[in-house]
Amino acid sequence: MVILDDKNEFLRLFGERLGHFRTEQKLSFRELALNCNLDHSDIRKIEKGKRNIQLSTILELAKGLDIHPKELFDFEMNIEKE
């Protein structure tokens, strides 16, 4: 059985979750970027699942959104053991 690239799927789900909070708070990429000390285009890339960010960046995002970091991981996924 072929298992779709776990990593990319994980990044995609994380990005989706980030986008959920950003749009919920009606923030533009640039507005959130100001709160996070990140570049707006980088946040966009994270939301698209194209960035494998670090713990410190997760913290920046959570702070910018004023949420607990764990909220960003609150999505469904099946942990496959290969």
Place this chain on the structure above:
Amino acid sequence: MVILDDKNEFLRLFGERLGHFRTEQKLSFRELALNCNLDHSDIRKIEKGKRNIQLSTILELAKGLDIHPKELFDFEMNIEKE
């Protein structure tokens, strides 16, 4: 008001959480390392809060522990806005 380095505190709490699950499952650093495709000494460094790991590494750890990644972030912390 001086705010203690948010980032290091966050890494420390994450590492603590990782250690909680590892010891709960009675795994040595080396045993967990085998499940995660990581080096045992690197896991040790993560638990000590000395590593700013990436999303993909978080996924590896969660898979190795057979838990959802969000479990690793289930700890108390105050999100400070500087």
Place this chain on the structure above:
DNA sequence: TCAAATGTGGGTAATTATACCCACATTATT
């Protein structure tokens, strides 16, 4: 209609994690 804001995505130097070593002290286990 026109300007401002936003979304989109490509590119780069510098920084940093990764993926490995290795060695040795400490703690079980027999």
Place this chain on the structure above:
DNA sequence: AATAATGTGGGTATAATTACCCACATTTGA
């Protein structure tokens, strides 16, 4: 006591993120 397992931590080349650019298409709204 001797051996095995584990904890501990330092080091390094490579690969990747970060922290920024820039440009332009699209959307918003005055």
